[in-house]
Amino acid sequence: MLPKLSKHHVIADKASGIPPACFDYPEKILQFGTGVLLRGLVDYLVDKANKQGIFQGRVVVVKSTDGSTADFDSQDCLYTTNIKGQEKGQLVNRRLINASIARVLQSNADWSKVLEAVRQEQLNIIISNTTEVGIQYVEEKVDGVVPASYPGKLLAVLLERYRHFNGAADKGFVIVPTELVVDNGRLLKDIVLKLALFNEMEHAFVQWINTANTFCSSLVDRIVPGKPKDLAAQNEAAGYEDGLWIDAEPFLLWAIEGNAAVAERLSFKQADERMLVAEDITPYREQKLRILNGSHTAAVTVGYLSGLNTVYECMQNPVMKRFFDTVVLEEILPTLKDLGPQTEVFAKDVLDRFANPFIEHKLISITFQQSSKTNARNVRTIMRYYDQYKMLPPMITIGFAASLLFLKPARQEGGKFQGKRGDTFYDYNDDNIAIFAAYWHGVNIVDKAAVAAMVQQVLGDSRLWETGLHEVPGFADAIAEHLFGMLQQGVSVYVSNYSKVH
Known part of the structure; x- marks a missing residue:
């Protein structure tokens, strides 16, 4: 029987390329979504930077759908990314273990833990992929409850951050949606502000959303087919059991609309030139x-x-x-x-x-x-x-x-x-x-x-x-x-x- 992929496994295996220090990095990113695109693109880039000692931060993921997080918990949130395809005319087939995710929280059962995570000073980036349907305006109360919509959850997270740091201007987030919607950052911000108005939020908080936070439109491009059909054979070849294994093509592009301050905050971009920050994407x-x-x-x-x-x-x-x-x-x-x-x-x-x-x-x-x-x-x-x-x-x-x-x-x-x-x-x-x-x-x-x-x-x-x-x-x-x-x-x-x- 194959051993389960685990922290112990990768620390013992120096060929994994994961320095033990990675597991002690602070949580810097709050990510809404456990889908294969985020794991195969965003989390891939974070992991790549961490292995180079650049970003030195990990991701706390919010699982939006109901259901257990046991599949992540049982293997210390580690998973394999198998990059397969053609690159510059040559076939590529390389396997790596991703250690970017610190923990996965269920949005309903663990909502108090989500809000608790927001109080961490170094956690100052929010990324999402909730499908195009996720960026929709839903009239709902967000204070003291678990909001149903992603914009509702985001507004509640911003409110928690605002209260905890007493509206400090330097404690806002860089917020990067990756949903396949044109001008997704602008659209998300408009919905959040509209929802704040519906919730009759105080003017100072609305101003803080506007001035202390940066909503960045972005464009993602990578095919991530996800779990391979021959997973058992792939696990056998790797020498461990991984139920979260994903395949991904070699190509990737993540273009983010932002300024130099955004680029500095998203410092993990330094690990891969295919992730870029530009004033106009x-x-x-x-x-x-x-x-x-x-x-x-x-x-x-x-x-x-x-x-x-x-x-x-x-x-x-x-x-x-x-x-x-x-x-x-x-x-x-x-x-x-x-x-x-x-x-x-x-x-x-x-x-x-x-x-x-x-x-x-x-x-x-x-x-x-x-x-x-x-x-x-x-x-x-x-x-x-x-x-x-x-x-x-x-x-x-x-x-x-x-x-x-x-x-x-x-x-x-x-x-x-x-x-x-x-x-x-x-x-x-x-x-x-x-x-x-x-x-x-x-x-x-x-x-x-x-x-x-x-x-x-x-x-x-x-x-x-x-x-x-x-x-x-x-x-x-x-x-x-x-x-x-x-x-x-x-x-x-x-x-x-x-x-x-x-």
């Missing part, structure tokens, strides 16, 4: 939206309708690999030169991430809200590319046409539209599918003129696109040509033949 959000998300959206329906099922399969297919490479490096990247030189590095990292054999990213999942994502991610790229080169981006244009084909319903079952790939039907998760169904209805797919007329109507629909795509010179004709070719030849054959001559 818009360029990092934009590069993720256009390059990572945009290339996904441009290529997903081409790959799926060609018979492939995952992003990794696409990167192993010569035609689709070239498609991704061209979209990322030749069509999107040139339109983002104003974002800075880091964008080219990011673009190459994205292609490495797509080629990660350890992550099963299903194409059908990526088609969620395909039409609105095409509008949000790629329409502006098409316009920028045309303005810059006076021509259309070839592969993104093909991807757009494939999206129209993907959104051509084959049948309606139980009031829901379904598409068809080969002999298999697939479900739509697209709020605009009824609009596309109406456009496709009655179109003779072997009549090139009929297909072109339908395309012209779709591209001119202001409900779908932020700009009139039918007015972009040559775009409607190119989409109609590609779409008609795919309808007659099939997507795989058409794209393969097109790639050979372009």
Whole structure:
């Protein structure tokens, strides 16, 4: 029987890289959430810094969901992070033990301990990931009770801090939400202040929230699949039992909007240049939206309708690999030169991430809200590319046409539209599918003129696109040509033949 991962285990094993002093570091971070993203990104960075003697602080975690914390308690809050994937063209598979977490508290059962932790002077950072739903305004009382919402809990924590230190101006927090919401820091602050007003908090406390605390918007980017399917085999290879084991890709980015004082407080950033603090993180959000998300959206329906099922399969297919490479490096990247030189590095990292054999990213999942994502991610790229080169981006244009084909319903079952790939039907998760169904209805797919007329109507629909795509010179004709070719030849054959001559 394997021994349980424990403090005793890592102290005895010098290869763990964890200096015994790590366990005596003070608690500096209050973290709301035990999820794999926080453990694979934020806590990974804290642990990395601690091992280098930089931050010298640990994390006290608040478990927001009901249930025991025994899984953490039983192994001294230690866990394995197995970094697996492709980095600069090379496969990476390295294992490390994370010792950043000091303890885990259950938000309901241990609320008094949470408030007690806030009284520690050195605990001056708050980080959260409560999912996008977590940053919502809920009218509730927060004083003397356990608030239900995360903003409610945060307000109660701030109140406890304010009271304990008598409103001292230097005892505020740096507060960094990591939920995938644009301007998450500003949004969280607005909700907390609104909730303070609902609770009729004293003016001096509200002023303290505003002036002594810094709410920082942030952008996180790392795929953390979590517990591996072959956990027993991984434990056997490691020589210990770890029920909290997580896998994570090599890539990471954590961009935080803040000033020099924020950077100084978050000193664990010094351990990894991929964590950064900047006055404006818009360029990092934009590069993720256009390059990572945009290339996904441009290529997903081409790959799926060609018979492939995952992003990794696409990167192993010569035609689709070239498609991704061209979209990322030749069509999107040139339109983002104003974002800075880091964008080219990011673009190459994205292609490495797509080629990660350890992550099963299903194409059908990526088609969620395909039409609105095409509008949000790629329409502006098409316009920028045309303005810059006076021509259309070839592969993104093909991807757009494939999206129209993907959104051509084959049948309606139980009031829901379904598409068809080969002999298999697939479900739509697209709020605009009824609009596309109406456009496709009655179109003779072997009549090139009929297909072109339908395309012209779709591209001119202001409900779908932020700009009139039918007015972009040559775009409607190119989409109609590609779409008609795919309808007659099939997507795989058409794209393969097109790639050979372009």
